[in-house]
Amino acid sequence: xxxxxxxxxLYVVPLVLGVALIVSLIYNSGLFGDPASxxxxxxxxxxxxxxxxxxxHLDRPWYQQYWDFLxxxxxxxxxxxxxxxxxxxxxxxxxxxxxxxxxxPAFTIxxxxxxxxxxxxxxxxGKAVDRAILVGAVALMSVSSLVYVIFGQYFLAHQLGLFxxxxxxxxxxxxxxxxxxxxxxxFLTIGPDLRFYRTAMLEEIKQDYVRTARAKxxxxxxxxxxxxxxxxxxxxxxxxxxxxxxLFLGSLLLERFFGIPGLGxxxxxxxxxxxxxxxxxxTFVFAILLVFGNLLTDIAYTIADPRVRLx
Amino acid sequence: xxxxxxxxxxxxxxxxxGGCDPARQPDARFVSIAEIKGFDPILCxxxxxxxxxxxxxxxxxxxxxxxxxxxxxxxxxxxxxxxxPDGLTYTFRIRDAVFQDDxxxxxxxxxxxxxxxxxxxxxRLMAVPSSTGTWIFDGKIKGLDAWKEEAQKVLEPLxxxxxxxxPVEAPQMRDVMAKExxxxxxxxxxxxxxxxxxxxxxxxxxxxxxxxxxxxxEMVEHYGVDLMNHPVGTGAYHVEDYWIFDRKxxxxxxxxxxxxxYPAEGAPGDPEHGVVxxxxxxxxxxxxxxxxxxxxxxxxTVTESQPRWLKFLSGDLDRxxxxxxxxxxxxxxxxxxxxxxxxRGIKIQRExxxxxxxxxxNMDDPVIGHKADDRGRKIRQAMSLAYDSRFWVERMRxxxxxxxxxxxxxxxxxxxxxxxxxxxxxxxxxxxxxxLAEAGYPGGKGLPxxxxxxxxxxxxxxxxxxxFRNCMAEIGIRVNPHSNTWDQFDDKVKGRRAxxxxxxxxxxxxxxxxxxxxxxGPFGSPNSNNxxxxxxxYDALYDRMKVMQPGPERDAVIRKMLAILDEDCPWSYTDHRxxxxxxxxWLLNFKYMDINPxxxxxxxxxxxxxxxxxxxxxxxx
Numbered sequence: 001x002x003x004x005x006x007x008x009x010l011y012v013v014p015l016v017l018g019v020a021l022i023v024s025l026i027y028n029s030g031l032f033g034d035p036a037s038x039x040x041x042x043x044x045x046x047x048x049x050x051x052x053x054x055x056x057h058l059d060r061p062w063y064q065q066y067w068d069f070l071x072x073x074x075x076x077x078x079x080x081x082x083x084x085x086x087x088x089x090x091x092x093x094x095x096x097x098x099x100x101x102x103x104x105p106a107f108t109i110x111x112x113x114x115x116x117x118x119x120x121x122x123x124x125x126g127k128a129v130d131r132a133i134l135v136g137a138v139a140l141m142s143v144s145s146l147v148y149v150i151f152g153q154y155f156l157a158h159q160l161g162l163f164x165x166x167x168x169x170x171x172x173x174x175x176x177x178x179x180x181x182x183x184x185x186x187f188l189t190i191g192p193d194l195r196f197y198r199t200a201m202l203e204e205i206k207q208d209y210v211r212t213a214r215a216k217x218x219x220x221x222x223x224x225x226x227x228x229x230x231x232x233x234x235x236x237x238x239x240x241x242x243x244x245x246x247l248f249l250g251s252l253l254l255e256r257f258f259g260i261p262g263l264g265x266x267x268x269x270x271x272x273x274x275x276x277x278x279x280x281x282x283t284f285v286f287a288i289l290l291v292f293g294n295l296l297t298d299i300a301y302t303i304a305d306p307r308v309r310l311x
Numbered sequence: 312x313x314x315x316x317x318x319x320x321x322x323x324x325x326x327x328x329g330g331c332d333p334a335r336q337p338d339a340r341f342v343s344i345a346e347i348k349g350f351d352p353i354l355c356x357x358x359x360x361x362x363x364x365x366x367x368x369x370x371x372x373x374x375x376x377x378x379x380x381x382x383x384x385x386x387x388x389x390x391x392x393x394x395x396p397d398g399l400t401y402t403f404r405i406r407d408a409v410f411q412d413d414x415x416x417x418x419x420x421x422x423x424x425x426x427x428x429x430x431x432x433x434x435r436l437m438a439v440p441s442s443t444g445t446w447i448f449d450g451k452i453k454g455l456d457a458w459k460e461e462a463q464k465v466l467e468p469l470x471x472x473x474x475x476x477x478p479v480e481a482p483q484m485r486d487v488m489a490k491e492x493x494x495x496x497x498x499x500x501x502x503x504x505x506x507x508x509x510x511x512x513x514x515x516x517x518x519x520x521x522x523x524x525x526x527x528x529e530m531v532e533h534y535g536v537d538l539m540n541h542p543v544g545t546g547a548y549h550v551e552d553y554w555i556f557d558r559k560x561x562x563x564x565x566x567x568x569x570x571x572x573y574p575a576e577g578a579p580g581d582p583e584h585g586v587v588x589x590x591x592x593x594x595x596x597x598x599x600x601x602x603x604x605x606x607x608x609x610x611x612t613v614t615e616s617q618p619r620w621l622k623f624l625s626g627d628l629d630r631x632x633x634x635x636x637x638x639x640x641x642x643x644x645x646x647x648x649x650x651x652x653x654x655r656g657i658k659i660q661r662e663x664x665x666x667x668x669x670x671x672x673n674m675d676d677p678v679i680g681h682k683a684d685d686r687g688r689k690i691r692q693a694m695s696l697a698y699d700s701r702f703w704v705e706r707m708r709x710x711x712x713x714x715x716x717x718x719x720x721x722x723x724x725x726x727x728x729x730x731x732x733x734x735x736x737x738x739x740x741x742x743x744x745x746x747l748a749e750a751g752y753p754g755g756k757g758l759p760x761x762x763x764x765x766x767x768x769x770x771x772x773x774x775x776x777x778x779f780r781n782c783m784a785e786i787g788i789r790v791n792p793h794s795n796t797w798d799q800f801d802d803k804v805k806g807r808r809a810x811x812x813x814x815x816x817x818x819x820x821x822x823x824x825x826x827x828x829x830x831x832g833p834f835g836s837p838n839s840n841n842x843x844x845x846x847x848x849y850d851a852l853y854d855r856m857k858v859m860q861p862g863p864e865r866d867a868v869i870r871k872m873l874a875i876l877d878e879d880c881p882w883s884y885t886d887h888r889x890x891x892x893x894x895x896x897w898l899l900n901f902k903y904m905d906i907n908p909x910x911x912x913x914x915x916x917x918x919x920x921x922x923x924x925x926x927x928x929x930x931x932x
C-alpha cells in the first residue's frame with residue numbers, strides 16, 4: 001500500500017509541471033488581455049505600461065516566465081491577487097470555509113437522499129413509483145440552475161421570508177445565509193446522482209447472488225441493505241470521492257448569486273477580472289485536489305471491496 | 312441523550328445569538344454593484360472603491376452635497392486656497408484635524424494632520440509606477456516630473472514581483488521621499504503650496520478626487536501591501552470590519568473626526584422645467600446640524616440584479632439604482648414609479664449623470680480612419696447618421712434613463728454647450744446613403760465588412776450591438792459584432808486593433824476638459840484617446856482651452872473644438888445616462904451625486920418610519 005501511495009504521489013510531479021506549463025502558456029499568450037494595461041486603467045501611457053510589464057517580467061520569454069512560476073509554486077507562495085492585492089493563500093484559506101459550509105451539508109444530504117431513493121427504485125423497479133421518481137429526477141435535471149436561483153430568491157426568500165435573499169456572515173450567523181443555497185444545491189445534484197445510483201443498484205439487483213439470496217428465503221430488506229447496497233458501494237464511492245475536490249471549489253453559480261465569499265465566487269471573479277495569480281493558484285490547487293481525490297478513491301475501493309488489490 | 316440535547320440547545324442558541332445581535336445591526340445599508348477593490352487611493356480608483364474610500368479618507372476639497380452644477384467646498388483645507396494672480400501658485404491652509412486612532416501610530420493614538428502629509432501622499436501617487444493617478448500631475452507641478460523620474464529609478468528595483476507591490480516605505484526610499492520638490496512644499500505645519508508650470512484650472516477639481524486624499528505615512532509603513540484592508544484616514548467614518556472578499560464593509564462613526572455640518576443652502580428650483588428646489592424637497596431640514604447622523608453603515612456588494620432588487624424591496628437595502636431589468640418591474644409606461652411601490656414607501660429620484668456613451672471609430676484604420684481622408688470621413692458621417700440613438704435609448708434605457716447625445720460633453724458639466732448639436736447625430740438614413748455614395752460606396756458596395764467590438768457578452772450587450780448592426784444594414788454596410796470580456800475588449804482597444812467599438816466615459820471631474828482630452832492627439836491609445844483621433848487644429852485649440860478658466864472665452868474655444876469633431880466624426884454619439892435612484896421613505900437627506908454616489912455622512916434614517924413601514928409588510932401608511 002505504502003509503495004503504491006508513494007508511486008502515485010510521484011505521478012503528481014509531472015502532472016503539476018504540465019498543469020503549470022499550460023497555465024503559464026495560456027496566460028502569457030495575451031488571450032485574456034495585458035495585466036499591466038489592466039493595472040494602470042484608463043489614463044495609462046505606453047511608457048508606464050512598458051515599465052509595469054517589465055516589473056512583472058511579462059516582457060520575458062515564455063520559458064523564463066514558466067521558470068518564475070515554478071519558483072513561486074515551489075515556495076508555495078502564490079503571491080497576491082492582482083485585483084485585490086491580498087495574499088492568494090489567505091484568500092483560499094478564508095474562502096474554503098464559506099464554500100464548504102454550502103457544499104458539505106448539501107452534498108451529504110443529496111447523497112443520502114439519492115442513495116436511499118435509488119434503493120427504493122431498485123426495490124420497485126419498473127413499477128409506477130419507480131417511474132415517477134425517475135421522471136421527477138429527469139425533471140429536476142432539466143430545469144436550469146438559474147431558474148432554481150430566481151425562484152428560490154423570489155418566492156422562498158422574498159415572498160415567503162423563509163430564507164435570506166443574499167449575503168453572508170462569518171461564524172454561526174452563516175447558517176441563515178447558507179440554507180437556501182444548500183437547498184438549491186440539493187435540488188441541482190439529486191437528479192443526476194439518483195439516476196446514476198439507481199443504475200448501479202439495478203446492476204446489482206440483477207446479479208446471481210441476489211437471486212440466490214432470495215431463493216434461500218432472505219428477506220427483501222436484508223437483500224437490499226446487506227447485499228445490494230454493500231456491493232453497490234463501489235460505484236457510489238467512486239462518484240462520491242471524485243466529487244470531493246469539487247466541494248472545496250464550492251459552487252461557482254450559487255456563490256456568485258448568493259454573495260457567498262467562497263472559492264467558487266472567487267474563481268469566477270478572477271476569471272472575469274483576469275486575476276492571474278488567483279487563477280494560477282486555483283488551477284494548481286484543483287489539480288492537486290484531483291490527484292489526491294483519485295488516490296483516495298483507489299484506496300477506498302480496497303476498503304469497500306476486498307477483491308480489489310492495489311498494484 | 313441529555314448531553315446531546317444540551318449540545319443542540321447550545322448550538323441553536325449560538326446560531327440565534329450569532330445571527331441576530333441587535334448591537335451589530337447597521338443604521339443603514341447601501342449597495343455596490345461591483346466588487347470593492349480596496350483602500351489604496353493610488354491603485355483603486357473605480358467608482359465603487361472610491362465610494363468606499365471617501366467615507367474614510369478626505370482631500371483638500373469636496374463637492375457641495377446639494378448644489379448643482381457641482382461646486383467645491385473646503386474639507387481638509389480650512390478655506391478656499393489663495394491663488395496667485397498668474398494662476399500658477401495655490402496656497403492652502405490645512406484644517407486642524409487628526410488621523411483616526413490606529414495601531415500604526417505609537418500607542419495607537421492618531422496624530423495631527425500636517426501639510427507634509429499631503430506632500431508625502433502626492434509624492435507616493437507619482438512615485439509608484441503602477442499608480443493609476445499620475446496623469447493628474449504629470450507635466451504640471453514644478454520639479455515634480457524630475458523628482459518622479461528619480462524616485463522611480465530607486466523604487467523600480469525594489470519591486471516585489473510576487474506581491475506586485477512597490478514599497479515606497481522601504482528604507483532606500485526615505486531620502487528620495489524627503490527630497491524637496493520646488494512646486495510641492497509644506498511651507499509650515501499647516502500650509503501647503505503648489506506651484507504649476509502653466510495654469511492648471513482643473514487642479515481644484517482634482518483636490519476632491521480620491522487620488523489626492525491624505526493618509527498617514529505610518530499607515531503605509533505599518534501595513535505595507537496590506538493597507539488595502541487597513542485604511543487610516545481623517546473622515547467621518549472608520550472601517551470596523553472588513554476583509555476585501557467578504558463583500559461587506561462596516562463603517563462606524565469616527566470619534567475623532569474634525570466635524571462638519573449639514574449644508575444650509577441647496578439647489579434652487581426651476582418651475583418652468585418642473586425642477587423642485589432642495590428646500591421644497593425637504594433636503595434642508597437638517598441645515599446646520601452636526602454630521603454624521605448615522606453611527607453604523609454597511610456597504611455591501613451585490614453583483615447580480617435580482618437579489619439586489621429583492622433585498623431593496625425587503626428593506627435590507629436603503630437605496631438602489633435603476634437598470635434595464637428593474638425598470639420594467641418598477642415603472643409605468645409614463646416613466647413613473649408604480650403605485651404599489653409608492654404605497655410601500657419607495658421613492659424615486661432622477662438626476663442626470665456626467666457621462667457619455669458612444670461608438671468609436673478607430674482613426675488608425677485604413678478604411679474609416681485618417682488614412683482614408685475625405686472618403687473615410689464621409690463613411691463615418693454616414694454611419695453616424697444611420698445610427699438611431701433614439702431607438703437605442705428606447706430599447707436599452709427603457710426610453711427614459713438616457714437622453715440621446717449630440718456631443719461628447721454631458722449636461723451639468725462646466726463647459727457644456729447646451730445648443731451643441733452635431734449635424735451627424737440625427738438619424739437620417741437618406742442623407743447617410745447620399746454620403747456613402749459620395750464616398751464612392753453607393754449602397755455600401757465595395758466596402759468590407761466592419762468588425763464591431765462589444766465590451767460585454769451578456770444579452771444586453773448583444774442587443775446593443777444588434778441595434779448598431781441593423782442600423783448600418785439600412786445603408787448597406789455590413790457589420791460583424793464580436794462579444795468580448797472587458798479585458799479582451801480593453802486589449803483590442805488599447806492595442807489599436809479594434810475597428811469600431813462601443814464605449815462610455817464617466818467624468819473624473821465635472822469639467823469639459825475631461826471629455827475633450829479624449830480626442831487630443833498625444834493621448835492616443837493606450838492612453839485615453841481610444842479613437843486615436845489626431846487633428847493638429849483640434850490639438851492646438853485643446854492646448855489653449857486646457858489652461859483657460861471656465862467662462863465665455865473658454866466656451867468659444869470649446870465650440871470651435873466641437874465644430875471640428877462634428878465634421879470629423881471620430882465618434883457616433885449614443886446617450887447621456889440619467890440616474891434613477893430608488894430609496895426608502897425612511898432614508899432622509901438623500902440626493903444623488905454622480906461623481907460620489909455614496910455620501911453616508913449626510914444621510915439620516917427615520918427609525919420610527921422604518922419600523923412602521925416594515926411592520927406593515929412594506930406598506931407605508
